[in-house]
Amino acid sequence: MPTHRIGGSTRAVEFAPRIAELLSRYGDAPLFRLEPDTIGIADPDLMNAVLSGRPANEHERPTFKPVQGSSVTRTEASAFMQALGADVRAALQRPVDSAADVSGPWPNAGQIYLRDLLFGREHLWLRLMADRRLEIAPKLTWAAVTTGAAVLGKPKRDEPLSKLSKLATLVLDAQNYRDRRRAMFLYRRMSAPTCFTVSALVTSALWLGAPFRDDTPNRNILLEALRLLPPTWNILRMASPEFLSADERIGPGDDILLFPLLSHRNPKLWDAPEEFLPERWDELDSENHPGYLPFGPAGERCWARHLVLPLAERLLDLVRRDGLVISPDQTKAKAELGGLLKLSEVRMVRA
Numbered sequence: 001m002p003t004h005r006i007g008g009s010t011r012a013v014e015f016a017p018r019i020a021e022l023l024s025r026y027g028d029a030p031l032f033r034l035e036p037d038t039i040g041i042a043d044p045d046l047m048n049a050v051l052s053g054r055p056a057n058e059h060e061r062p063t064f065k066p067v068q069g070s071s072v073t074r075t076e077a078s079a080f081m082q083a084l085g086a087d088v089r090a091a092l093q094r095p096v097d098s099a100a101d102v103s104g105p106w107p108n109a110g111q112i113y114l115r116d117l118l119f120g121r122e123h124l125w126l127r128l129m130a131d132r133r134l135e136i137a138p139k140l141t142w143a144a145v146t147t148g149a150a151v152l153g154k155p156k157r158d159e160p161l162s163k164l165s166k167l168a169t170l171v172l173d174a175q176n177y178r179d180r181r182r183a184m185f186l187y188r189r190m191s192a193p194t195c196f197t198v199s200a201l202v203t204s205a206l207w208l209g210a211p212f213r214d215d216t217p218n219r220n221i222l223l224e225a226l227r228l229l230p231p232t233w234n235i236l237r238m239a240s241p242e243f244l245s246a247d248e249r250i251g252p253g254d255d256i257l258l259f260p261l262l263s264h265r266n267p268k269l270w271d272a273p274e275e276f277l278p279e280r281w282d283e284l285d286s287e288n289h290p291g292y293l294p295f296g297p298a299g300e301r302c303w304a305r306h307l308v309l310p311l312a313e314r315l316l317d318l319v320r321r322d323g324l325v326i327s328p329d330q331t332k333a334k335a336e337l338g339g340l341l342k343l344s345e346v347r348m349v350r351a
């Protein structure tokens with residue numbers, strides 16, 4: 001696999017060949033044809049032109065795409081997001097567990113910490129929904145959901161509801177099996193990415209820059225990790241007549257992939273684009289910097305970004321509190337090809 005050294009670091013990222021090819025071939029191309037029916041775009045103005053064509057449709061939305069063919073309503077989506085927000089706020093208000101140990105292989109170690117922090121108090125079947133192993137096959141998720149929904153039933157009255165997450169009460173309050181199964185599927189859609197993607201982001205930050213200077217704010221570290229290794233490295237918009245006016249090279253049958261991975265490294269938009277420089281965010285505005293869209297386009301940004309960042313900061317706090325360092329014998333980390341750009345294993349040890 002081709003490797004990619006960030007700045008002068010002794011640590012390298014080994015990108016999957018397809019991603020490495022994108023970086024080397026299209027690094028400075030504003031628009032390029034990837035397949036007979038797919039256009040890639042990395043130029044911020046062209047991205048804006050496409051994105052202003054129309055909002056994302058329900059099949060392009062990662063979290064609230066239809067559940068088994070049935071659309072998720074705005075009201076339903078808001079209820080789940082509000083529940084998750086309340087759970088994250090409640091978890092972060094509790095004092096940090098002095099015994100918490102996040103050494104070991106990441107992102108696994110961070111993901112387990114978050115799962116226990118947010119959902120550790122609930123029923124085993126619900127905790128299973130945040131389990132990484134369900135990623136292996138969608139059928140496995142569906143099997144776990146259908147069985148879990150049948151097993152859970154109504155909440156037992158001896159189980160204090162205050163101990164459960166708000167997300168869990170949405171599942172347990174469902175009036176019948178079908179509603180419970182649907183709520184459980186959405187529980188999975190919310191809980192799993194909260195644990196995986198946040199831990200994946202922090203893993204990238206650690207690999208790119210740890211150990212950090214004491215005066216470097218967590219927020220800057222995360223914004224910089226989101227720039228160089230954006231978990232959502234491409235954003236899909238399916239072929240649509242609204243996109244034709246953005247550029248004459250876009251045809252009526254072309255799907256469009258927007259690449260934050262490339263716009264985040266464009267030398268026209270960034271000084272020293274390959275360097276991991278958290279301090280650049282002292283000056284830059286992460287909400288408005290051209291071509292910077294780790295949480296999606298303005299107007300359609302990730303609904304969870306204000307939850308994701310404080311959770312990621314909690315993980316960084318723990319790593320910094322315990323003085324964890326990357327295992328000195330590790331010099332490469334792999335970024336596999338997948339929907340989420342993440343490093344497969346970074347070993348964190350006590351200094």
Ligand code: HEM
Nearest residue numbers: 061062063064190193194197231232294295296302303304
């Ligand atoms: C590091 C973590 C995350 C990153 C980098 C991220 C990034 C993004 C991006 C780029 C979009 C725009 C997608 C598009 O326009 O096609 C998006 C949308 C969205 N994200 Fe996130 N996200 C993260 C975590 C989460 C989590 C944990 C949740 C909720 C559990 C979430 C919920 C949403 C929702 C609801 C939308 C709006 C579209 C939809 O229905 O899916 N995100 N996110």
